[in-house]
Amino acid sequence: MKILVPVKRVLDYNVKPRVKADGTGVDLANVKMSMNPFDEIAVEEAIRLKEKGAATEIVAVSVGPAKAQETLRTALAMGADRAIHVQTDDEVEPLAVAKILKAIADEETPGLVILGKQAIDDDSNQTGQMLAALLNWGQGTFASKVEVDGSSVNVTREVDGGLETVKLSTPAIVTTDLRLNEPRYATLPNIMKAKSKPLAAKTPGDYGVDTAPRLTITNVVEPAKRSAGIKVGSVDELIAKIKETGVIA
Amino acid sequence: MSVALVLVEHEGGAIKDATLSAVTAASQLGEVHALVAGQGVGAVADAAAKIAGVTKVHVADDAAYGHNLAENVAPVAAAIVKDHCDYLVAPATTTGKNIAPRVAALLDVMQVSDILSVEGPDTFTRPIYAGNAIATVKSSDAKKVLTVRGTAFAKAPAEGGSGSVEAWSGGGDAGLSSFVGAEIAASERPELTSAKIIVSGGRALGSSEEFHRLIDPLADRLGAGVGASRAAVDAGYAPNDYQVGQTGKIVAPELYVAIGISGAIQHLAGMKDSKTIVAINKDEDAPIFQVADIGLVGDLFKLVPELTEKL
């Protein structure tokens, strides 16, 4: 079974986003960019499935600018076998990403596509579900456990009330949640090895996908700032202050 | 007039509060219809018809919809929207987030996730980058699919409406997925997303035993829901459904008490709209104090028992 893993290059999660003064977006010039954390978890899960013998090949895919290749190299250094870079300088929305991924899935016929549940820049949480719809496959979103069993996969999902398990026939879509695994770091020898792993260069046009946006961002602002309050010196003072708010009597 | 279809989330025969917030958002867009999908959901449909503002309820009652499987429910929602509605509006809960994008793709539209406000028939605001930026987004799709952040919209009154109820048939089991089981924690405590007061614990608690020994009695005293940081959940001190933050639950109670939580942006994303924030942390420079209304610097193992006792 082949596993397809879409990975997105995003602002590193440790960097505090700065809104540009002209209201056009968040400043991405000269800031650290990394693989979306949920996608690292997706790559890790694919590697573990391969190590267990449940998967034979891992193909990482990224849609984005030239620099997205760095993210793909990271996936290769972690353990992916080859990569597909769909190069574009445009912002590609989840629906268009899903359409590109559908075309790739049609070509590659993977048994699983493992995506992150959410890209931490747009916070959309859509691409995996959309891809599942376009392929007419089952979807195990927000996964904290994935068990492949022959022609089906059991996915334990993190839901609002706790956990839920669904059984999907393969091929299927999985999206990762934080507790699925702890991604490994790429070792130096593997980083070196990754440089010679195959990386195919494509464009959205190669897949016949129109990436024209459906949504226009007309303005981006900082949220209303909360001002820091006061510090109290004791539990008694704390209780008195809480009581002043009227929430407790 | 435009019609907005609200995806009704229900559990054990009761409609969840998040649905009522979605109804409020939908009522700013046009006439409100509701979709109740499930098994044996006649009573839920009747309850949905009573929500103020709802004029029609579509009921899809079939075993295939019993566990909210997106593969089975999404085609129902897509079919109804296609024929009768201009919008699909779903609560931004794990159920809504699972189903709505699947509907959007079936309709070939881009979803607008987690909206904070309705600015016009095609314009919405939504948080990006863990709420560090608020984007105004205009959709050019003919039909629109939205998920709604519950804390950003008041709850529509559960009584007062008199919508009609109409059975929907078709669809059924797509044969792609089945429900195996669930571990849903039954708790006496208020649900996080609707709790008036929340007490949250972080990595500093150190173990599951200490988490429960210190946080639970304080929450009991306050009649509060219990939350946690990701670090506390990852370490197994608290279950996953306690996680507050960018990728967990978004809460905005009247009082949020953060105990031994540093205040990473991903955590703040989930709670910084709380009315009053209290923080207890031994590090006076912890970022949580930048958003806290009332801060107390010190050792939680000493301060929390004292606080619980004196309340």
Ligand SMILES: Cc1cc2nc3c(=O)[nH]c(=O)nc-3n(C[C@H](O)[C@H](O)[C@H](O)COP(=O)(O)OP(=O)(O)OC[C@H]3O[C@@H](n4cnc5c(N)ncnc54)[C@H](O)[C@@H]3O)c2cc1C
């Ligand atoms: C993709 C991604 C998504 C994430 N999503 C979320 C999310 O949804 N929610 C979330 O919470 N996090 C999330 N995180 C994690 C986030 O970045 C932080 O790692 C996490 O919030 C830290 O948890 P913490 O504050 O409990 O732990 P720490 O940062 O370790 O803070 C512990 C605090 O306790 C204080 N302390 C220690 N001992 C004591 C004591 N005895 N008395 C008093 N205070 C004490 C310390 O001073 C410190 O401030 C996410 C991260 C990533 C990468």
Ligand SMILES: Nc1ncnc2c1ncn2[C@@H]1O[C@H](COP(=O)(O)O)[C@@H](O)[C@H]1O
């Ligand atoms: N440009 C992209 N290239 C590759 N994968 C992507 C891209 N955008 C989104 N994804 C995948 O879809 C997941 C969810 O993204 P989103 O729907 O944008 O929150 C991510 O975690 C990735 O796995």
